Amino acid sequence: MDWNNFLKDSGKAALAAVFPENIYCICCGDVTDPDSRSGLCFRCSEKLPWVFENPFRSYMDEFAFDDVWPCVRYGSYARKIMNGLKNGGQSYMAENVGQMLAERVQLEWDMPDLFAAVPSHRSKMQKRGYNQSELLAEAVAKRLKLPYQKGLLEKTRATASMRMADGRTRRSMLEDSFAVSSRFASLVPGKKVCLVDDVTTTGSTADACARALKAAGAAKVVLLVFGASSGYKKVEENGAAEP
Ligand SMILES: [Zn+2]
Structure with missing residues (x-):
């Protein structure tokens, strides 16, 4: 398979059908192509670093999830979109990102x-009034006509700031900090x-969530994310070529 063409076509596929709310x-905030259901203008769609490979593929034995399905490599373009979603209160953006996630699943x-959804820290959620991961999970499940359970995972305890901690330390700090809600355990x-x-x-937070899901009996856990970042760096350090 020609990987570059595949990425290019998939990016274009994100622009393939009508999503009339998008202006x-x-x-970038420019007027979009009226045919864009991803909410991206053609220029941004071309520039976004689409990447669909599991960023942690060289050390998956360290994680409780079984696979990772990202859409883009996290960088300045993805950051702009995520900042809009997180800070601008533009929850309609979840519909656009949900569309891109649905196409990734397909x-x-x-x-x-x-x-x-990965639960968000309660204080952050109170500030914003919503959890962006929940909005995304709901949007992608709706598009794929598959079930989504809000509140399936709960944060069971607060965790100290992990800003300076590396992946392994983060994973041990997060151990047992999530659980499947008893309401939805069945x-x-x-x-x-x-x-x-x-x-x-x-991948630490998702790993802790996946651990909780596996403990509750999940057969398989896949992590679906819009942006993925540092895992790729580790792959590069290990000498594996990136597409
Ligand atoms: Zn744009």
């Missing part, structure tokens, strides 16, 4: 049984769960 590009042959056993987050850096 302005969710990345590249896989193995469809999930259930969607769940939904999980034997299921292929798709865990949705906006961005992953070290």
Whole structure:
């Protein structure tokens, strides 16, 4: 397969159908192509670093999730979109990003049984009034006509700031900090769960969530994210070529 053409076509596929609410590009703010259902103008769609490979593929034995499905490499373009989603209160953007996530899921042959969101820190959520991961999980599940359970995962305890901690330290700090809510525990056993987050850096939070899902009986956990960052760096350090 010609990987570059594949990426290019997939990027274009994100512009393929009508999403009439879109007037302005969710990345640069320019007037969009009226045919864009991803909410991106043609220029931003071409510039976004689409990348669909698991960023942690060279050290997956360290994680509880079984695969990672990203859309773009996290950088200045993806950051603009995520900042708009997080800080601008533009929850309609979740519909656009949800569309891109849905198209990412459709590249896989193995469809999930259930969607769940990575819980956000309560104080951050109160400030914004919503959890962007929940909005994304709901939007992608709706598009794929697959079930989504809000509140499936709960944060069971607060964690100290992890800003300076590396991936392994983060993972040990987060151990047992998430659990499947007892209200929805019967939904999980034997299921292929798709865990949705906006961005992953070290994969630590998603790992803690995946651990909780596996403890509750999930057969498989896949992490679906819009942007992924530092995992790729580790791959490069290990000498593997990036597409
Ligand atoms: Zn744009």
